[in-house]
Amino acid sequence: xxxxxxxxxxxxxTIPLRKFTPTEMNLFFSIVSRMRDKGDQTVRFSFDQLxxxxxxxxxxxxxFIDDIKRxxxxxxxxxxxxxxxxxxxxxxxxxFTKFQINGDADEPYVDVEVYRDAIPLLNNLESxxxxxxxxxxxxxxxxxxxxxxxxxxxxxxxYAYFSKNDFFELLAIPVSYSTKMANVDSKVLAPIKxxxxxxxxxxxxxxxxxxxxxxxxxxxxxxxxxxxxxxEDVHISKQQRLNEARFNIEHNSELTDKEKWRALDxxxxxxLGTTEQEYLVQKQNxxxxxxxxxxxxxxxxxxxxxxxxx
Numbered sequence: 001x002x003x004x005x006x007x008x009x010x011x012x013x014t015i016p017l018r019k020f021t022p023t024e025m026n027l028f029f030s031i032v033s034r035m036r037d038k039g040d041q042t043v044r045f046s047f048d049q050l051x052x053x054x055x056x057x058x059x060x061x062x063x064f065i066d067d068i069k070r071x072x073x074x075x076x077x078x079x080x081x082x083x084x085x086x087x088x089x090x091x092x093x094x095x096f097t098k099f100q101i102n103g104d105a106d107e108p109y110v111d112v113e114v115y116r117d118a119i120p121l122l123n124n125l126e127s128x129x130x131x132x133x134x135x136x137x138x139x140x141x142x143x144x145x146x147x148x149x150x151x152x153x154x155x156x157x158x159y160a161y162f163s164k165n166d167f168f169e170l171l172a173i174p175v176s177y178s179t180k181m182a183n184v185d186s187k188v189l190a191p192i193k194x195x196x197x198x199x200x201x202x203x204x205x206x207x208x209x210x211x212x213x214x215x216x217x218x219x220x221x222x223x224x225x226x227x228x229x230x231x232e233d234v235h236i237s238k239q240q241r242l243n244e245a246r247f248n249i250e251h252n253s254e255l256t257d258k259e260k261w262r263a264l265d266x267x268x269x270x271x272l273g274t275t276e277q278e279y280l281v282q283k284q285n286x287x288x289x290x291x292x293x294x295x296x297x298x299x300x301x302x303x304x305x306x307x308x309x310x
Contacts, residue, residue, distance in 0.1 A: 022140060046109045050068075055138070097113055097114070131155075131233060143173075155231075158224050161220070199248070200248070207221075
């Protein structure tokens with residue numbers, strides 16, 4: 001599978017990707033990875049190329065076309081732009097003006113063109129967010145995918161803080177969760193912690209509490225070991241990524257054993273519960289070996305006593 005660098009202007013991270021499924025996020029950022037520094041020219045993606053970039057699993061072109069159409073429909077709902085300091089002047093625009101799907105061609109393709117006002121998001125970047133497409137697309141949860149992008153915007157700082165309102169807005173968390181914070185813990189923070197620990201060494205997540213009745217949560221702080229500015233993103237072997245992910249998981253004291261096992265399952269791409277079962281089998285084997293060793297020592301000691309001169 002292809003490995004690409006995703007790189008764009010930080011403003012793109014401020015737009016909540018509402019209604020986007022993980023598959024649609026993969027398709028969108030796969031397109032973004034190839035649209036950088038292309039200006040307003042039309043860029044063509046063959047179906048096979050886009051499937052490879054996004055690690056798309058289903059094979060039927062009809063379903064693929066439906067997923068691309070839904071991705072574009074959601075993109076049309078996004079509004080980019082700027083506002084003056086006074087708040088009296090502002091502009092709004094969509095990111096793409098052309099999104100043509102041709103499934104009847106001998107080699108089916110998608111043509112994409114960036115709207116002229118959106119060109120600064122992907123071209124001649126003076127500041128940017130960057131990360132490896134392969135790391136982003138292999139994340140399963142939409143919450144983990146979004147937080148991955150957001151934290152990569154602070155990758156050389158090693159710290160990011162989000163007010164509760166911004167956290168809910170940027171991750172498109174249902175408003176109903178604000179009254180049942182246990183849902184945020186289990187359905188939002190849990191997958192973020194499990195899936196992002198492999199990529200952010202020493203990742204910690206802390207809730208910030210305000211004053212008043214019940215000490216309400218007012219924000220979320222994320223900390224990790226800051227990356228070097230010249231850290232390599234793309235030219236890393238699959239085995240090296242796996243080794244680094246294992247190290248980050250196994251040396252993160254924030255995770256319970258079960259969370260570590262689940263995190264390892266996800267980075268290994270195996271069925272959940274596999275690593276735990278392997279651990280239990282290993283422990284059982286070690287126990288059996290210890291029992292056998294002890295039994296052998298007892299037999300030898302007994303034989304030694306029986307042969308001792310009387």
